[in-house]
Every structure is written in C-alpha cells, then in structure tokens.
Amino acid sequence: MSTPPDITQASLYAKREPVFNHRIDGRFRRIKWAIMALCLAVYWVTPWLRWNRGPYAPDQAVLVDLGHRRFYMFGIEIWPHEFYFVAGLLIMAGIGLFLVTSAVGRAWCGYACPQTVWTDLFQHVDRLIDGDRNARFKLYKAPWGPAKIARRLVKWSIYLAISFATGGAWIYYFADAPTLQRAFWSGTADPVAYATVATLTATTFVLGGFMREQVCIYMCPWPRIQTAMTDEKSLTVTYKDFRGEPRASVKKAQKAPGAFGDCIDCNQCVAVCPTGIDIRQGPQVGCITCALCIDACDRVMKDVGRPRGLIDYATLEDSEREKAGQPPTRHLRLIWRPRTIAYFGVWAGSGLALLFLLGTRVHTGLTVAKDRNPPYILMSDGSVRNAYTLRVRNMQGRPRAMEIAIEGLPGAAMWTDDTARADAARSLVRTVPADATQALRVYVVAPASTAKQDFAFRVQAQDEARETALSEVTFDKPQEARP
Amino acid sequence: MAEKHGADIKGRLDKATQTETVGHEWDGIEELNTPLPRWWLWTFYACIVFALGYCVVYPAWPMLSSATQGTLGWTSRGELDKDMKAAAAARAKTVAALADMPIDELPKHPELMRAAVAGGAAAFRINCVQCHGAGAAGSKGFPNLNDDDWLWGGDLATIETTLLHGIRQPGDEATRMSVMPNFGSDGLLAPAQIDAVADHVLSLSGKARRNAEGAKLFADNCAVCHGPAGKGSRQFGAPDLTDAIWLDGGSKAEVVAQIGKPHMGVMPAWNGRLDPVTIKMLAAYVHSLGGGEQTPTPEPAPQP
Numbered sequence: 001m002s003t004p005p006d007i008t009q010a011s012l013y014a015k016r017e018p019v020f021n022h023r024i025d026g027r028f029r030r031i032k033w034a035i036m037a038l039c040l041a042v043y044w045v046t047p048w049l050r051w052n053r054g055p056y057a058p059d060q061a062v063l064v065d066l067g068h069r070r071f072y073m074f075g076i077e078i079w080p081h082e083f084y085f086v087a088g089l090l091i092m093a094g095i096g097l098f099l100v101t102s103a104v105g106r107a108w109c110g111y112a113c114p115q116t117v118w119t120d121l122f123q124h125v126d127r128l129i130d131g132d133r134n135a136r137f138k139l140y141k142a143p144w145g146p147a148k149i150a151r152r153l154v155k156w157s158i159y160l161a162i163s164f165a166t167g168g169a170w171i172y173y174f175a176d177a178p179t180l181q182r183a184f185w186s187g188t189a190d191p192v193a194y195a196t197v198a199t200l201t202a203t204t205f206v207l208g209g210f211m212r213e214q215v216c217i218y219m220c221p222w223p224r225i226q227t228a229m230t231d232e233k234s235l236t237v238t239y240k241d242f243r244g245e246p247r248a249s250v251k252k253a254q255k256a257p258g259a260f261g262d263c264i265d266c267n268q269c270v271a272v273c274p275t276g277i278d279i280r281q282g283p284q285v286g287c288i289t290c291a292l293c294i295d296a297c298d299r300v301m302k303d304v305g306r307p308r309g310l311i312d313y314a315t316l317e318d319s320e321r322e323k324a325g326q327p328p329t330r331h332l333r334l335i336w337r338p339r340t341i342a343y344f345g346v347w348a349g350s351g352l353a354l355l356f357l358l359g360t361r362v363h364t365g366l367t368v369a370k371d372r373n374p375p376y377i378l379m380s381d382g383s384v385r386n387a388y389t390l391r392v393r394n395m396q397g398r399p400r401a402m403e404i405a406i407e408g409l410p411g412a413a414m415w416t417d418d419t420a421r422a423d424a425a426r427s428l429v430r431t432v433p434a435d436a437t438q439a440l441r442v443y444v445v446a447p448a449s450t451a452k453q454d455f456a457f458r459v460q461a462q463d464e465a466r467e468t469a470l471s472e473v474t475f476d477k478p479q480e481a482r483p
Numbered sequence: 484m485a486e487k488h489g490a491d492i493k494g495r496l497d498k499a500t501q502t503e504t505v506g507h508e509w510d511g512i513e514e515l516n517t518p519l520p521r522w523w524l525w526t527f528y529a530c531i532v533f534a535l536g537y538c539v540v541y542p543a544w545p546m547l548s549s550a551t552q553g554t555l556g557w558t559s560r561g562e563l564d565k566d567m568k569a570a571a572a573a574r575a576k577t578v579a580a581l582a583d584m585p586i587d588e589l590p591k592h593p594e595l596m597r598a599a600v601a602g603g604a605a606a607f608r609i610n611c612v613q614c615h616g617a618g619a620a621g622s623k624g625f626p627n628l629n630d631d632d633w634l635w636g637g638d639l640a641t642i643e644t645t646l647l648h649g650i651r652q653p654g655d656e657a658t659r660m661s662v663m664p665n666f667g668s669d670g671l672l673a674p675a676q677i678d679a680v681a682d683h684v685l686s687l688s689g690k691a692r693r694n695a696e697g698a699k700l701f702a703d704n705c706a707v708c709h710g711p712a713g714k715g716s717r718q719f720g721a722p723d724l725t726d727a728i729w730l731d732g733g734s735k736a737e738v739v740a741q742i743g744k745p746h747m748g749v750m751p752a753w754n755g756r757l758d759p760v761t762i763k764m765l766a767a768y769v770h771s772l773g774g775g776e777q778t779p780t781p782e783p784a785p786q787p
Contacts, residue, residue, distance in 0.1 A: 373618030377773065380632040380726035387629075387773055417771060418593075421631065443773050448727075 019213055019276035020136040022268070023127055026295025035111045036120065040166070047172035051075070054397045056434035064174050070435070076358065077435075079395060081365075088354045092347060099343035101229045103335045104313075105236035109223065110290035115215050118166070118208030119274060122159055129155040133271060159209040160201070167200030213275035217286050227285060232316040233337055237289045239269075239280045239311050242323040250304055262306050269293035269311055279311060364402070364467040365393030365437075366459040375476040382448040384477045390440045392459055393469075394432035401431045401462040404440070408455035409475055412446040421445070429462065444475065452477050574602075581760045586639045587778050589767060596767060603768025606761050610753070619772055624731055624748055629772045632728040634720045635659055637776035643766040649752030650720075658752060661720035666704070667743025674743075676700055681738040687713040687725045690733065 049061035051074055058065065063072040071078040071086070078085050100107050109116060129151055130136045142148055171193045172180060183189035184197075207215055216223065230236060244263030253260045263280070270278045272293060277286040279293050297311040314322075315334055322328050371387035379385050394400050405427035406412055413424035417440070424445060432438045442457075453475055460468040495504050503516045519527075538544065541553040571578075577598045581589075589596050607619065614625045621627035626634065635645050645659060652658040666672040672680065676696075683697030684705075702711060708721040715723035722730060730748075731741050740746075753762055769775070 371618070374616075374620035374627075374629065377620070377627065377629045378727055379630055380723065380728050382727035385630075385773065417773075420777060441771075441773075 016214065017276065018140060019274065020126075020133045020140070021123060021274050021276070021292075022133045022271040022296070024268075024272040024292050024295045024299070026292075026298060028291035028295050032111055032120065032290065032292075036117050039112065039117060043166070044169050047169070047177040053077075054434075056399075057397045058176060060176055062173060063176075066174060077395065077397075079393075082361070085354060085358070088350060088357075092350050092354070095343060095347040095350065098229060099340060099347050101226050102231070102234055102343055103340045105230050105234045106223065106226045106287070106289040109216070109226065109288035113222075113288075115207060115220070116274075116288060116290065118162075118204055119212045121162060122208050122212075123274060125155060125158050125162070129158070156209070159205055163201045163204035163208070164197070167202075167204045168197045170200050171196050213286065216275055216288055223285050223288075227283075230283075231339075233334065233339070235313050235315055235331060235334060236283060237279060237287060237291055237294060237311065238314040238316070238319055239282070240309070240314070240319060240322065241280070242319075244280070244310050262301065262310050264300065264304060266300055268296040268300050272296040362467045362469060363395035364400075364459060364461050364469050365391075365395065366404075366457060366469040366471045367391045367393075368457055368471040368473050370473050376478060378478060379445065383445050384448060384450065384475075385443055385445045386475050388442045388444065388457070388473060390442050390457060390459075390471075391437050392430065392432050392440060393437045394434065394461075396434065398434050399431050400434075401429055403427055403429050403460045403462055404442070405458050405460070406444065406455060407458045407470070409444070409446060409450070409453065411450060412444050412455070412475070414442050414444045416443070417441040446475060446477075448477075450475065450477060577602075578760050581763055586643050586763050586766060589639060589763075599764045599767035600771045602761070603764035603766070603771075606757065606765050607768055610757065611765070614750070619769065624746055626730060626748075627728070628769050629774055630728060631774040631776075632723065632726060633774070633776065634661070634715075634717065634722060634730075636717050637770070637774055638778040639766055639770050639775070640778060642769050642775075643763060645750070646762045646765055646769075647752065647754040650748060650750040652749070652752040655752045655754075659720055659750075661708075661747065663708070663721075663745040663747060664704075665744050672700065672704070672742070677739055677742050680705065680742055681735060684713065684724050684738055684742075685733075685735060688727065688733075691735070 046062050047060065050059050051061035051072070052059055053072070057070075057077070058072065060072065061074050063070075065072065069080045076085075097108055126136060130139050139148060139151065171184075175193070180189060180193065184193060211219075241261075244261040246260055247263040247265040248260035250264055253264070269280065270276075270293075272295070273279070274290060274292065275286045275288055277284055279287060291313065294311050294313070298308040301308050301310055313331065314328070318329050318334060367390075369389045369391075371389070375386070377385040377387070390404065392402055392404065394402065406414060413426060414428070415421050415424040416428065416430075419428075421443070424443075430438065430440060454472055455475055456470050456472045458468060458470050460466055495506075496502065497504055497513065497515055500515065504513045505516045507514055538551075539553070540555045541557055542550050543553065544551045577595065580592075580595055581599060584592070584595070589599060607615075608617070611619070615621050615628055616625070619628040626632075631637070633641075635641060644657070648655050648657040648659060650659045651661075664671055666680075667674070667677055679694055679697035680700045681697075682691045682694050683701045685691035686693045686697070701709075701713070705713075708719045709715055709724055710721075713724035715721045727733075729737070731737055731746055753765075757765070
C-alpha cells in the first residue's frame with residue numbers, strides 16, 4: 001500500500017483531461033449514425049409538413065401556437081384546458097424511459113440523448129479538421145501558432161454552423177415555418193425568435209463543442225437516476241473479466257497458453273470511448289452505453305483470432321451464468337421479465353387511456369359563471385331574474401350553430417344581451433365561430449313562486465354529431481321576509 | 484468572564500487552519516480573520532459609485548418642502564402621465580368614434596358597443612357605486628339599475644339624458660325634476676286619509692284590501708302624476724305603483740311615510756364632471772345590465 005494522499009494539499013479542482021477518441025466502425029457505430037440521422041431528419045423536417053385544417057386554422061402539421069394557446073399535431077388540436085394530454089405524454093415519456101432503462105440499460109444516454117448526438121457530431125468535426133486521435137493530441141500539445149489558430153477557427157466555425165442549423169430550427173415549431181423563415185432572414189421576425197436562436201446556438205456550441213462528457217458526468221441528473229434503475233437483470237455494456245483477466249499481450253500469451261485471459265491490453269476500448277472511461281473497471285456513472293468499445297474490442301478479437309464479445313451487452317446475472325460455464329441467455333429472454341412487463345403495462349395503459357380520451361373527447365364545451373353581485377333581481381312583474389355569463393366553446397375548425405337551452409327550472413325563460421326580454425324562450429341558437437370561445441350574457445327569468453334551486457344549461461351543436469355539454473348552476477331568489 | 488483583548492492574541496495563527504485570528508476571544512471561541520474576496524470588495528465599491536450616480540440623476544434626497552430633482556428630470560408622476568397618455572392614445576380611435584356617434588346608433592356597432600360597455604363599467608366603479616352599489620343593485624331610495632323599472636325611461640338616449648342632467652340638480656335647466664307634495668307635513672291630508680291612500684296604493688298590487696275612501700283620495704290627489712290606475716308617468720318621474728318594485732320600500736309603514744313626507748332622491752348632473760364620451764359609455768353600461776329598453780321608434784306622421 002502506498003501512503004494515503006495528503007488531503008491538505010489536494011486541490012478542489014481537477015483540470016479536465018480532454019478526450020480524443022479514436023474513430024471506429026462497427027455495428028453499434030452504424031446504429032448510432034442511423035439514429036442520429038433519423039433524429040435530425042425528424043427534427044428538421046417536422047415543422048415544414050403541412051396539414052390542411054380548413055380556412056380557420058393554421059396549416060402547419062405540428063405547431064405550438066402560444067399566441068392563440070393552441071397546440072396542433074396533425075389531426076389533433078389541444079386547447080389549454082386539455083393540457084392533460086401533454087401531461088399524459090410527458091408521463092408516458094418518463095415511464096418509457098424507465099421501461100427502456102430497465103430493459104436495455106442506458107440506451108437513451110448512448111444513442112438518443114441530444115448531448116450525445118451533438119457531442120458525437122462535433123467529435124467527427126474534430127476528426128475531419130484535426131485528424132484522428134494522435135494528430136489531435138499532438139495539436140493539443142502544440143504551441144499556438146498560425147496553423148493551430150487557423151485550424152481552431154475553422155473547427156469552431158463549423159461547430160457554430162452546426163449549432164445554428166440545429167438550434168435555429170427550434171423556432172419553426174412555434175410559428176408558421178415558411179413565414180417565419182422569410183421574416184427571420186429579412187430581419188423582421190420577432191425579437192423572441194432571434195433571442196431563442198441565439199440562446200440555443202450558444203448552448204449547443206458550448207455544451208456540445210466544449211463541455212461534452214462533463215455534461216454527462218457532472219451536470220446531468222439522469223445517469224444518477226438511471227443507474228438506480230438498472231439492476232443485475234438489465235442489459236448493459238459489460239467487460240467480461242472472467243474471460244479477459246489476467247491481461248497479456250499476444251506474444252506473452254503464446255508463450256504460456258492457458259495462463260492468461262483474452263484481453264490483450266491494447267486499450268482500444270479506452271481510445272474510442274467518447275467519455276474517456278475504461279469499461280474494464282466495471283459499470284460506472286461516466287458510461288453512456290454507446291457500445292463503441294464493443295465495436296473496438298470485437299475488431300481486435302477478430303484480428304487476434306479470438307471469439308468476439310469480450311466486451312458485450314450483457315446482464316450482470318447472465319455474466320455470472322456464463323462464468324459458471326453455462327451458455328448465455330438470448331437477449332429477448334432477458335428483457336422479458338416482471339419489472340419490464342410492469343413498466344410496459346403502465347406505459348401502455350397510459351397510452352391507451354390517452355387514446356381513449358382523445359377518441360371520446362367532445363369538441364363542444366360550456367362554462368357558466370353566475371352573477372353574484374347582485375345574486376338576483378326582482379322584476380317589476382314580480383318575477384325573479386338571475387344573470388349568467390356563458391362561455392360556449394367550439395373546438396372544431398368550422399363555425400357551428402349551437403343550441404343553448406335551459407334544463408330544469410320549470411317556467412323559466414331566458415334572453416341574452418343582444419335580444420330583448422320579449423324574445424325570452426327556453427332555448428336559443430347562436431353560431432359560434434370556428435375554433436373559438438364565445439361569451440354570452442344570459443338572463444334567466446322565472447316566476448316569483450320559483451324556489452331557489454339548481455338547474456343546468458345544455459349546449460348542443462346543431463350538426464350531424466350533435467355533441468352536447470352540460471353545466472349546472474344555481475338559480476337564486478329573494479329570501480322570504482322574516483316575520 | 485474569559486474575554487481577552489489586545490496584543491497578547493492579536494495576529495495569532497489558528498492551529499487547525501493556520502489562519503490569522505481577529506484578536507477577540509470569548510469563552511475560548513475565537514473568530515478567524517477571513518477577509519472578503521477581492522471581487523466582492525470591488526462589487527461593493529461599484530455599488531457605492533452606482534448609488535452616488537443614482538442620487539445625482541434621479542430624485543433622491545428629501546428636502547424641507549420637496550426633494551432633489553435629479554438631472555434626468557424623472558418623476559413617478561411623469562411616468563404615470565406617460566402611461567396615461569399612451570393608454571389614451573391607444574383608446575383615441577374608439578373614443579373619437581364614440582364622440583361622433585349619436586348614442587341611438589351604438590347598438591348597430593357591436594365592437595363599439597362592447598368597448599363602450601367595458602369603459603362604462605370602469606367609470607361606474609369610480610363614480611356611481613357610492614349610491615347604486617358595486618353591482619348596480621342600488622338600495623332603499625337608490626334605484627336598482629339592473630331591473631326593468633325605470634322612473635324616467637330605460638332606453639340609451641334617455642339614460643344618457645339622466646346622466647347628463649342628473650336628478651333634481653339646481654342650476655341645470657334640463658335636470659330631471661319630480662315633485663311630490665308633502666301630504667302629511669304640509670297638512671294636505673289628515674293622517675287617517677294618508678292611511679286610506681296607502682291602503683289603496685298597496686291594493687294596486689294586491690297587498691291590501693281596496694277601500695272606497697282611499698280610491699277617491701287617490702283620484703283627487705295622486706292620479707295627476709301617478710295616473711288614474713297608478714301606473715306612474717315617466718314624464719314626471721312618477722313611479723309605477725302597481726309593480727313589484729318599491730324604491731322606498733313596499734310595507735304599509737314605508738308607504739305611509741312616503742306619502743306624509745316623501746323622500747326624493749338626487750343624482751349629480753355629470754355633464755361637465757365627466758366628458759361626453761364617458762357619459763355615453765356609462766349609459767351603454769347601465770343599459771347593458773339587463774333592464775335596458777329598446778329605443779322607441781318614432782310614430783309615423785298621421786296620413787292626411
């Protein structure tokens with residue numbers, strides 16, 4: 001044992017060791033490319049898709065219209081009071097992450113997390129401009145000179161261009177994309193648009209270009225949660241130490257067959273790692289399970305003529321089985337277990353519930369606010385009048401005639417602020433504009449003998465679907481004079 | 484007491500941290516001298532400089548009668564004035580349109596009508612709630628503006644006139660002037676007669692038995708203004724005595740009191756106190772409370 005480090009001299013700040021990861025090809029590298037391409041394509045293309053909603057609504061397929069408080073997603077239109085759909089989707093996303101994590105470990109981190117995708121992209125820019133691992137290391141050590149400055153400026157410009165292209169696309173989800181693009185480039189767009197683009201470009205530039213794995217290791221809370229959710233049955237990138245140890249070079253191993261493991265200590269798994277960790281030290285918080293070390297190790301194993309899979313996706317439990325000489329279980333069998341089934345049940349249940357709500361929701365709505373000051377009015381003929389403010393919602397993309405009727409309250413009739421008492425009736429019809437809420441002040445008059453009671457307003461769309469909505473309110477009357 | 488001072492411990496180094504102490508000790512507890520970081524000091528100095536500059540350019544120091552003005556000439560009243568002017572400029576178009584429009588025309592312009600009602604609601608809250616109540620429901624002696632009973636008429640133009648000239652306002656030629664004699668205190672009717680008339684008045688809405696004496700007295704003394712059937716007259720502002728609404732109370736005692744020494748309400752003439760557009764807005768708001776009447780269409784001239 002060496003002497004314990006002198007803690008009084010230890011600095012609280014350790015300088016970052018830059019990561020110059022090696023280029024590697026392999027099946028997981030190709031999966032990463034495919035996912036990156038898919039994510040970026042979806043991200044860039046989505047706001048430009050059109051969706052015809054008729055003359056009364058925007059024709060952008062996916063649009064978060066904050067100004068008008070509407071959220072459009074293809075055929076679905078969400079109003080503010082239906083925000084539970086968005087909450088439901090967020091819950092599904094959360095449980096989905098639990099499901100994926102318990103099944104295949106930190107797959108989100110390794111393949112789909114934006115921080116990973118952009119870091120990956122920027123590392124490829126590094127290779128393109130500065131060369132591969134050794135060249136980059138040399139350049140990093142080299143003193144500043146015109147050549148190094150020029151290379152750095154070119155590289156950072158490309159970082160900036162990528163950041164702008166990806167950060168800038170975000171704003172198109174919040175306004176009509178073609179219009180906004182014209183306005184953006186002609187300098188007439190809303191300052192919020194420029195501020196958003198500037199912010200997202202800056203954060204992408206800094207987080208993806210410079211902070212990289214430090215975001216994953218020090219800033220992101222997710223690995224802490226994720227590592228708590230993986231267990232010995234979760235698939236994760238694993239170094240099979242029972243097979244690899246003790247390590248020895250190929251030459252040394254040839255001299256003493258059987259004395260050494262398969263690992264030739266070539267360090268390729270460390271060289272390709274984007275977060276700069278050594279997977280052979282076991283599962284650790286810095287591992288984003290991108291599996292590039294698997295690609296690297298498999299290639300080396302092939303080159304030295306040993307079986308692949310020294311580093312592989314495996315569960316800890318299955319590793320133990322394999323160590324004991326039993327054949328590994330198939331991955332699909334590993335995934336299908338009570339914990340993942342439970343997560344899947346909750347996830348699918350939430351999804352089905354949302355779908356059910358979406359399918360059965362009514363595009364007609366009614367809210368009623370009763371006048372409380374004064375609660376009632378005595379009319380000259382002795383009858384009693386109450387006033388209500390009705391808000392009739394038409395959540396469809398066309399104007400609809402709505403019948404508003406009194407349900408209950410015998411003998412009562414109503415009129416509105418745009419008609420006279422002479423026109424009072426049990427029901428009336430108003431056309432509510434497309435995708436709008438119409439306020440209507442309604443006066444309900446009932447005979448003097450009417451007792452204080454609850455009744456309802458019913459609104460019914462006058463179209464083939466005849467959707468209805470009901471809202472219950474109280475009818476007040478003067479209290480009996482006390483003797 | 485174990486307090487020590489002075490040179491014996493000043494500048495001593497603390498054993499555990501090797502930090503200088505400030506030189507005080509209390510019951511064995513010493514304070515370490517940890518000076519503020521330099522950046523903190525500079526921020527502090529910068530704040531002082533900022534504060535001095537602030538005192539120069541903005542009003543800051545209270546003097547005997549006012550305060551220092553500051554070189555920018557900024558005042559919170561000036562800010563308010565600016566905001567008010569901006570609000571007025573934003574409303575200017577609506578206000579101009581309302582100023583030009585006869586109030587009878589207002590219902591034909593729903594947008595303007597909405598603006599007028601909203602503006603009237605705000606003006607009502609400042610000028611009218613003192614008597615008519617926050618919900619315009621009035622109280623005894625102060626008319627309820629929500630109902631359909633109007634002393635002088637409930638169409639837009641009539642309400643506007645009432646607002647402009649008020650009720651019983653001296654010095655205004657066009658003010659609403661209703662006069663009910665003091666039948667009791669001026670000795671026009673004997674108490675027994677007042678009692679009989681009150682019974683008759685209550686009988687008009689079924690609240691008392693009819694009596695011949697009261698009917699006769701009513702026809703002689705009251706029908707001039709209230710009409711032979713007690714239906715009232717908007718020309719004189721005489722209330723309808725047959726309906727369910729009693730401005731000054733509908734009990735026997737209250738009616739007797741009203742005949743004997745009538746209470747007659749007043750309302751300020753708002754012309755000159757409020758601008759014509761605000762008065763128009765108030766009329767629109769009062770009309771919108773649910774009891775507003777249609778503007779009567781003028782009767783066609785008789786054909787010769």
